[in-house]
Amino acid sequence: MNILVCITHVPDTTTKIKFVDGKELDKNGVQFVIGPYDDYALARAVELKESLGAKVTVLNVGKQETEPTIRKALAIGADEAIRIDAEPSDAIFVAHQIAHIAKQNSYDLILMGRESSDYNGGLVHGMVGEMLGWPSVSPCMKLDLEGTNAKMQKEIEGGKELLEATLPLVAGCQEPIAEWKIPNMRGIMSARTKPLNVVEAISVEGAISYNSFDLPPERSSCKFFEVDQVDDLVNALKEEAKVL
Amino acid sequence: MSVLVFIETNEGEIKSSSLEAVCYAKSINENVVAIMAGEASSKELDILGKYGVTKVFYNESEALANDSQGLAEFIFSGVEKEGADLIIIARSSLADSIAPKLAIKAKASIATNVVDLPSSQSPLTVKRGVFTGKAFATVSLPEGRKVLTLAKNAVGLKESPSSCSSEKLGFSEVASPKVKRLSVEKATGSILLPEADKVVSAGRGLKGPENWEMIEELANTLGAATACSKPVSDMEWRPHHEHVGQTGIKVSPSLYIAIGISGAIQHLAGVNSSKTIVVINKDAEAPFFKSADYGIVGDAFEVVPKLTEAIKRVV
Numbered sequence: 001m002n003i004l005v006c007i008t009h010v011p012d013t014t015t016k017i018k019f020v021d022g023k024e025l026d027k028n029g030v031q032f033v034i035g036p037y038d039d040y041a042l043a044r045a046v047e048l049k050e051s052l053g054a055k056v057t058v059l060n061v062g063k064q065e066t067e068p069t070i071r072k073a074l075a076i077g078a079d080e081a082i083r084i085d086a087e088p089s090d091a092i093f094v095a096h097q098i099a100h101i102a103k104q105n106s107y108d109l110i111l112m113g114r115e116s117s118d119y120n121g122g123l124v125h126g127m128v129g130e131m132l133g134w135p136s137v138s139p140c141m142k143l144d145l146e147g148t149n150a151k152m153q154k155e156i157e158g159g160k161e162l163l164e165a166t167l168p169l170v171a172g173c174q175e176p177i178a179e180w181k182i183p184n185m186r187g188i189m190s191a192r193t194k195p196l197n198v199v200e201a202i203s204v205e206g207a208i209s210y211n212s213f214d215l216p217p218e219r220s221s222c223k224f225f226e227v228d229q230v231d232d233l234v235n236a237l238k239e240e241a242k243v244l
Numbered sequence: 245m246s247v248l249v250f251i252e253t254n255e256g257e258i259k260s261s262s263l264e265a266v267c268y269a270k271s272i273n274e275n276v277v278a279i280m281a282g283e284a285s286s287k288e289l290d291i292l293g294k295y296g297v298t299k300v301f302y303n304e305s306e307a308l309a310n311d312s313q314g315l316a317e318f319i320f321s322g323v324e325k326e327g328a329d330l331i332i333i334a335r336s337s338l339a340d341s342i343a344p345k346l347a348i349k350a351k352a353s354i355a356t357n358v359v360d361l362p363s364s365q366s367p368l369t370v371k372r373g374v375f376t377g378k379a380f381a382t383v384s385l386p387e388g389r390k391v392l393t394l395a396k397n398a399v400g401l402k403e404s405p406s407s408c409s410s411e412k413l414g415f416s417e418v419a420s421p422k423v424k425r426l427s428v429e430k431a432t433g434s435i436l437l438p439e440a441d442k443v444v445s446a447g448r449g450l451k452g453p454e455n456w457e458m459i460e461e462l463a464n465t466l467g468a469a470t471a472c473s474k475p476v477s478d479m480e481w482r483p484h485h486e487h488v489g490q491t492g493i494k495v496s497p498s499l500y501i502a503i504g505i506s507g508a509i510q511h512l513a514g515v516n517s518s519k520t521i522v523v524i525n526k527d528a529e530a531p532f533f534k535s536a537d538y539g540i541v542g543d544a545f546e547v548v549p550k551l552t553e554a555i556k557r558v559v
């Protein structure tokens with residue numbers, strides 16, 4: 001079985017986001033990691049490799065700066081990597097790159113996070129599925145395989161659905177699909193020599209353009225009430241905030 | 245120009261977020277056409293007309309309900325029929341599955357999680373939430389067909405009455421859908437978290453699942469949905485679909501009450517676009533107070549029942 005795992009290279013979740021002149025992310029002092037949802041996808045792929053036997057390829061659309069993140073995915077257990085040498089400027093752009101690679105290979109399963117934690121498009125899995133004519137499911141909380149039959153749990157508002165589809169398919173993953181994996185020493189050593197192929201991007205039309213960024217307005221400072229002033233709080237919610 | 249809005253229903257009622265999408269469309273274009281799976285009876289026509297929809301495409305086929313693949317195809321046939329160049333969909337778990345498929349099918353560009361009305365029509369320029377609630381980006385969509393998905397509260401509801409006609413749109417059922425639904429587990433009757441206008445959320449400070457009764461009572465009193473922090477769903481005190489934050493649901497209600505939640509940056513990411521935030525925590529140093537509008541330093545077990553009583557006195 002061949003599994004492709006698509007990962008993003010994003011600021012660690014504890015990062016305080018800032019921008020340079022409102023035009024681009026201030027990367028100063030920011031630690032970049034595998035996207036938290038992608039991390040779940042990768043962990044599930046490695047689990048499937050361990051239980052059923054599979055070759056796991058990790059793919060990232062990014063410039064050279066993302067290579068440490070890709071190496072980390074190799075250390076966690078992917079067998080080889082592909083880096084498509086371009087800025088991941090928009091979901092349509094990224095989805096076309098992935099579909100292009102998928103068409104040249106024979107993957108049974110393409111896993112990725114339900115969304116990236118930087119641009120939060122939540123689109124790439126569905127787009128890739130559509131481009132390849134494969135089923136796609138997201139957010140996928142459980143994925144079990146029996147031959148080419150996949151049973152999945154999808155989160156919906158207020159509950160979950162149990163779904164079934166035949167491979168090949170695309171899934172956008174989220175917890176608790178697998179336990180996050182931490183690379184061990186042996187993994188880190190072997191990751192250094194695993195193949196990381198750099199390929200050129202294909203050109204794509206229809207991408208949206210990012211003009212500027214801004215931060216949410218700061219909240220004015222918190223108004224405190226004593227435990228026995230709940231009536232005053234309720235009054236403030238009603239008269240001042242006008243939310244009751 | 246023509247704008248098409250996808251209408252979603254829950255337990256037989258048109259979702260208020262779909263009506264927000266209609267209002268959003270109406271502010272861009274006079275002519276707003278809607279499309280929905282299910283029956284378009286006089287009840288639906290009345291409510292859609294009230295917000296300015298002039299025509300609704302529908303198909304009551306059971307096979308369409310909840311099938312994102314089928315719905316993407318169905319909406320696309322509406323796009324072609326109407327010659328729509330802009331498609332607007334309120335975010336939901338179903339909508340999030342439909343949108344990427346529809347964008348590819350319709351060869352459209354797409355911006356998701358849009359939080360505000362366009363700042364320009366040409367090129368269409370909108371603000372969308374990025375960095376998981378920590379920032380906003382202003383983006384422009386290229387010429388051609390476009391899809392927008394809207395965050396909750398991107399625009400307020402505003403009536404704009406017109407008369408709404410209906411037109412059944414053909415839909416060819418696929419013999420075997422690519423993804424088969426084996427079963428569904430869904431809480432009925434409760435307020436759906438992403439749709440909720442008010443949310444009462446509790447964290448590890450509650451000590452155990454047996455203490456959620458007072459949280460539910462407060463929520464019921466307010467007509468709010470309940471939510472929780474990640475550790476609470478990890479420990480299975482509460483179901484996973486109640487978990488809000490960076491790795492959970494993102495909410496933007498008008499009122500978010502956080503009880504016994506410390507306010508970790510990953511939690512705040514999912515809730516900080518709430519209009520008003522109230523924090524109840526026994527630790528005056530809890531980071532959440534820095535992101536709150538109102539706070540009470542105190543024991544949740546004492547404060548929450550008092551607060552519920554106080555609210556009962558005014559609403």
Ligand SMILES: Cc1cc2nc3c(=O)[nH]c(=O)nc-3n(C[C@H](O)[C@H](O)[C@H](O)COP(=O)(O)OP(=O)(O)OC[C@H]3O[C@@H](n4cnc5c(N)ncnc54)[C@H](O)[C@@H]3O)c2cc1C
Nearest residue numbers: 447448449473474489490491504505506510511526527544
């Ligand atoms: C990659 C990553 C992603 C994450 N994603 C999320 C996410 O999506 N959502 C999320 O919530 N977390 C997320 N987390 C976890 C996050 O960092 C925090 O650990 C978590 O939010 C803490 O939950 P809590 O506030 O319920 O618990 P705690 O941090 O343990 O806080 C409990 C609070 O309750 C208060 N308290 C205790 N007893 C009482 C009482 N009797 N009355 C009143 N107050 C009381 C305490 O003072 C304390 O402030 C993520 C972490 C990582 C690393």
